[in-house]
Amino acid sequence: xKIRLFLDIVLKTFECFGFCLLxxxxxxxxxFPLQLHGDPEGLYVHQIAHLFFVISLAILxxxxxxxxxxxxxxxRFIGLGALLLILWNIDAFVGHWIEGTEGVQMVIDGNxxxxxxxxxxxxxxxxxxxxxxxxxxxxxxxxxxSIFWGLKEFYADSLKNLHLREKS
Amino acid sequence: xxxxxxxxxxxxxxxxFLMVVFGILCVIKAFSLRRLDPHNVVWAYLLWLSMALAFFxxxxxxxxxxxxxxxxxxxxxxxxxxxxYSGSLNTxxxxxxxSVTLFFEGVWEIYHRIIKDQEAxxxxxxxxxxxxxxxxxxxxxxxxxxxxxxxxxxxxxxxxHEAIVVAFPDGTIVDMNSAGLKLFGYDRSDxxxxxxxxxxxxxxxxxxxxxxIKKDGSVTNWECxxxxxxxxxxxxxxxxxxKEEEYVERYVxxxxxxxxxxxxxxxxxxxxxxxSIGRLAAGIAHEINNPLGIILGYTQxxxxxxxxxxxxxxxxxxxxxxxxMCKNIVGDxxxxxxxTQAEKQIGDIHAVIExxxxxxxxxxxxxRIVIERDFDSSVPEFxxxxxxxxxxxxxxxxxxxxxxxxxxxxxxxxxxxxxxxxAVWIQIGDDGCGISAEHLGKIFEPFFTTKPPxxxxxxxxxxxxxxxxxxxxxxxxxSTEGKGTVFTIILPLK
Numbered sequence: 172x173k174i175r176l177f178l179d180i181v182l183k184t185f186e187c188f189g190f191c192l193l194x195x196x197x198x199x200x201x202x203f204p205l206q207l208h209g210d211p212e213g214l215y216v217h218q219i220a221h222l223f224f225v226i227s228l229a230i231l232x233x234x235x236x237x238x239x240x241x242x243x244x245x246x247r248f249i250g251l252g253a254l255l256l257i258l259w260n261i262d263a264f265v266g267h268w269i270e271g272t273e274g275v276q277m278v279i280d281g282n283x284x285x286x287x288x289x290x291x292x293x294x295x296x297x298x299x300x301x302x303x304x305x306x307x308x309x310x311x312x313x314x315x316x317s318i319f320w321g322l323k324e325f326y327a328d329s330l331k332n333l334h335l336r337e338k339s
Numbered sequence: 340x341x342x343x344x345x346x347x348x349x350x351x352x353x354x355x356f357l358m359v360v361f362g363i364l365c366v367i368k369a370f371s372l373r374r375l376d377p378h379n380v381v382w383a384y385l386l387w388l389s390m391a392l393a394f395f396x397x398x399x400x401x402x403x404x405x406x407x408x409x410x411x412x413x414x415x416x417x418x419x420x421x422x423x424y425s426g427s428l429n430t431x432x433x434x435x436x437x438s439v440t441l442f443f444e445g446v447w448e449i450y451h452r453i454i455k456d457q458e459a460x461x462x463x464x465x466x467x468x469x470x471x472x473x474x475x476x477x478x479x480x481x482x483x484x485x486x487x488x489x490x491x492x493x494x495x496x497x498x499x500h501e502a503i504v505v506a507f508p509d510g511t512i513v514d515m516n517s518a519g520l521k522l523f524g525y526d527r528s529d530x531x532x533x534x535x536x537x538x539x540x541x542x543x544x545x546x547x548x549x550x551x552i553k554k555d556g557s558v559t560n561w562e563c564x565x566x567x568x569x570x571x572x573x574x575x576x577x578x579x580x581x582k583e584e585e586y587v588e589r590y591v592x593x594x595x596x597x598x599x600x601x602x603x604x605x606x607x608x609x610x611x612x613x614x615s616i617g618r619l620a621a622g623i624a625h626e627i628n629n630p631l632g633i634i635l636g637y638t639q640x641x642x643x644x645x646x647x648x649x650x651x652x653x654x655x656x657x658x659x660x661x662x663x664m665c666k667n668i669v670g671d672x673x674x675x676x677x678x679t680q681a682e683k684q685i686g687d688i689h690a691v692i693e694x695x696x697x698x699x700x701x702x703x704x705x706x707r708i709v710i711e712r713d714f715d716s717s718v719p720e721f722x723x724x725x726x727x728x729x730x731x732x733x734x735x736x737x738x739x740x741x742x743x744x745x746x747x748x749x750x751x752x753x754x755x756x757x758x759x760x761x762a763v764w765i766q767i768g769d770d771g772c773g774i775s776a777e778h779l780g781k782i783f784e785p786f787f788t789t790k791p792p793x794x795x796x797x798x799x800x801x802x803x804x805x806x807x808x809x810x811x812x813x814x815x816x817x818s819t820e821g822k823g824t825v826f827t828i829i830l831p832l833k
Contacts (some may be wrong), residue, residue: 288344302342308358
């Protein structure tokens, strides 16, 4: 109920925002017909998309918990996948945030077997965090694999039920 | 700060490849699920989610792989051109994935509703199949139950001791149980031809009852007089009735015959009154009888010493006459009050009646009254108190004589052996003045008399009734004013 209330408030806010935007467009100066999208805007949109994805996945986990679906093997895999995807989103968000910091520079020296990556103009700690954040496949691959296993479980269960129904 | 490049490169390439593989596997599995049950909305949702994930995995992994290929092959500048498109596509995939994820609650709710509806439909379907397969059996079972129920209630209706009458709103009686038919003296063939109004003796009673039941829907504990079919016997009954409107509007009446109860109540009241009077009379008679005896004795002594033609002699004679009258009254009172146990002996009732005629011979002489005897020779000898029964016959015959008066008439005494009742009926009748309906209910009450003062004490019939009742019998009376009266003494043989 609280989530619903929250979503309702978000929708109402969007509606109010839309109305204000309309008023703004009607009253604004005709000298600004087109908004310019500068360099950091793409990054911001991407980061907001990550946050949106995190919220959506958190809501999914909440409903799975609330509906007691986590006691079922298939949904447990889906829930685990959602949790890993949340962690991946946070990881990616941190990585993008460090990338967006001014002066961060990455230099790849040598070939892929014995080469090194150098991070310039950032502290040692941030460099370590950034390096491991770039290894984000360690989170997103198990997430998608977990979802696959969940689907596999559903399929096996459905097949079993179908056979039982056919027998009966 | 320097880090090894190989792990970074290896994980990125392999991870991208695996992402594509698992993304596609998810879509394939979700498709398979959907094929298994195309109407399952949750599987449809999982298919959308898998497609969104696959879209995300492809967009992201292809971007990464292309980046590595272009970097390694020396076309990094081309990647710089493609990079914003790849990033934007990734952003779109997050949004699509997130949006699809948000639908979960709604989809689950719809799924549950569908499952519930499906179950309800399946139940209904199974029930229909069951009914269809077992229709004959179900109908037979219901019919059996219905017949059993109908029999049970019909039995209750028919075997009830109280009369039950069912009538339509127009008053037509549509059903009446056996007790009702017996109470009112109708046959089953009469049902449908008789109306409620016909059951009531008094039209005002019926109107009152009908208005009340129509208005209030029920009548309870209401006493009134109903009548029998032919001989219009009066019955005091207790009615409770109610209006029912289950299918057709109708009225159900429960009637209880309380005639006997009313008679018993009246007799009890009478007996109580008689007992009180008896106790009072016994006290007075005992106190007065002795002084009266002394007065009579001294009067007779004085009469002996007086010459018969003297004035004093006449006065003493008058005193003697009135004292004797007082003694008679006191004697009657004592007889009435004592209620001594009857000394029954087997004897011939006709002989007793003849004795009474002999005793009353002088009373009837010169009164122009013809006495008719009609004795049933088959009447057997039976046990009774002869002296007490003589008292009864004397009282009845003197009453008959007084009723005829000086104009002359006929007195008859008839005996009959009622074999079916195992009783002897002795009827004493006259064609005298008769008894009015007003007085008929009071004639057995003590001290009730219509004779002029000095002629009767009003105790004769009360005493007679007491004696007959002591023999286990009864006295019936039929009288028409101006035509005569018939008393029927019923004496049981056992």
